[in-house]
Amino acid sequence: MSEGDRTLVERMLAGDQSAFDAFFVAYAPRVAAFVSRRSSLDRAGVEDMVQASLIKAIRNLESFRGEASLFTWLCTICRHELASLHRKMQRQPIHESADGDTAARDTLLELRVPSDNEPQNELELEAHRAAVAKALNSLPERYARVLEWKYGDGFSVEEIAAMLGLTPIAAQSLLARARKEFKGVWLREHA
Amino acid sequence: MTASKLPGPPQDEDPLERTLEEGLRLTPLTNESYARIRSVVATEWRKTLRPPRWQRSLRWGALAAGLAAALIVAAVLLHPFANKPVLGIVSRAESGSPRVGTVVRAGEVFLAHGPALVELSSGGTLRIAGGTRLEVVGADQVTLQAGELYVDLPPAAPRTDTFAVRTPLGLVEHLGTQFDVAVSQDVRIRVREGRIRLRRGSATETAAAGTELIVPRTGPTAKHSIATHGPEWSWIEALEPAYSIENRTLSDFLQWAGRETGRRVGFADERAREIAGRTRLHGSISGMLPAEALETVFATTSLRYDFEDDVIRVSSGT
Secondary structure: OOHHHHHHHHHHHOOOHHHHHHHHHHHHHHHHHHHHHOOOOOHHHHHHHHHHHHHHHHHOHHHOOOOOOHHHHHHHHHHHHHHHHHHHHHHOOOOOOOOOHHHHHHOOOOOOOOOOOOOHHHHHHHHHHHHHHHHHHOOOHHHHHHHHHHHHHOOOHHHHHHHHOOOHHHHHHHHHHHHHHHHHHHHHHHO | OOHHHOOOOOOOOOHHHHHHHHHHOOOOOOHHHHHHHHHHHHHHHHHHOOOOHHHHOHHHHHHHHHHHHHHHHHHHHHOOOOOOOEEEEEEEEOOOOOOOOOEEEOOOEEEOOOOEEEEEOOOOEEEEOOOOEEEEEEOOEEEEEEEEEEEEOOOOOOOOOOOEEEEOOEEEEEOOOEEEEEEOOOEEEEEEEOEEEEEEOOEEEEEEOOEEEEEOOOOOOEEEEOOOOOHHHHHHHOOOOOOOOOOOEHHHHHHHHHHHHOOEEEEOOHHHHHHHHHOEOOOOOOOOOHHHHHHHHHOOOOOEEEEEOOEEEEEOOO
C-alpha cells in the first residue's frame, strides 16, 4: 500500500540502523495504544504484549509485501498475539484469586479502559475515557469500530478503507456518519 | 472535565474530534518501558540480519582470506595514497557512504553523506555529522571545511597528544579530551571533557570541559558555559563506538557510560562502589544507546542509578 512502508522494511532487512530506529519510534507507541484498548492488561502486560508482537513482526519482516500498511500488518500480528494469550488464559484452571483478577481475564478482548492508580488529573482523564467508551458502546458496532480505528489507533482514512474493503471516499463518508451519530449521543449525555 | 486541561491538537480542530482523541488515544507505557522493549526487539532484529556472504561460506574461508590479503596488498601498492599516513577506518556509516571499512588517508577529502564514525589509527574516534566535509591533513590532523565533528580521545588511547582540527578560523588542539567542532558562518567549539587550545593567528585560548567557544569571522571569540549532557549531544551518543561489556566490571561500564553521556559517575554509598567494582558483566549492549545500555545492565544488578544533573548517581538502596 505504501511505498514508504516498503522502503522502510527493505532498509531494515538490509540492516539499516536508522530504519530500525524510525520503525520503533513510529510504531511501538501505536501498537501499545492498540493493545491497551483491546485488553485489560496492566502496564507490565502491555509491555510484554508489545514486545512479543514486535518480535514476531521482526522475525517475519521478509513476509511483509506491502499489500496493507505496515501498521495494519502489525495490528494483525498483535491481534493474533492477544488471541493466543486469551486462549492460554482460558486453559488455565479457574480459581478465585484474592485480587479478583479472574473477571478481568474473562473480558480480555473487550474494549476496556485499563484502570490505574493515578493522581487526580489522571482520574479525570480516566473518567473522560470511560464516558467516551460508554458513548461508543451505544453506537452501531461498525460506527464504533471506525471511530476507534481513526481516533484511537490513528489509522488513516485510506487504511480504514482497505480494512473494510471500501473506497477512501466511502470510508470517509462512513466516518462522517459515525461522527454525527457519536455527536448526537455525546450531546444528549453531556450538553 | 474540560478539554483545555489536556495537551491536545490545535485550537481550530473540531472539538468533537478532540473529544474522541482524548477519550480513545492511550499512552500506556513509560519511556523506560519503551527503552526495555527497544533493546529486546533491536537484539532480535540484528539476529535476523543475514551475515555478509563471506561469513556464510566457511568452506571458502581460507581461500577468501588468502585472496583478500592479496587484494589488500595490491590495493595498497596501487592506491595513489598508499604511502600516505592513515587517519583511521570508517566503522559506522548511517547512509552507507562512505562505506564501512573504508581506510581514510592523508590527502583525501572526506564527505559524509550521513553520520559516520571513524576509528582513529592513533586511538580514539571521530564522529562526523551528515553533510560534513573535511580534508585529511595527516594521521593526527584534519581540516574541517563544513559541518560538524566530535573528537573523542580517551585518556587510555595511545599517542593522543597531538590531534588537531584546522578550521577556517583557527586551529583546535586537544589537551586530553572530548570536544565538538562545527563550522558554518562561524566556528563553534564545545568541550565536553578535558581541555582544548584554540590557536587563532598569534593568539591562543584554552577552554575547559563545559565551555563553548564561538569564533566569528571578525571580532573576538565569545566564551560560554554549557551542559556536557542533554539533547544537543544526542547525535554523538547515537554514533557511539562498539563497546563490549563481556567480563568487564560494572565500574568499567559506568566509566564508559559516563563518558558517552557527558556525566561523572558518583556512588551514593561505599557498598555501591564495592559491588560495582566486583560485579562482572556478561552479554552484549550492541546497538543500544548509552541510556538504554544503562537501563539494561542495571536491570541485572542489585544496584540503582539516577541521573542527577551531570552525575550518574549509583546507590545500593541500603
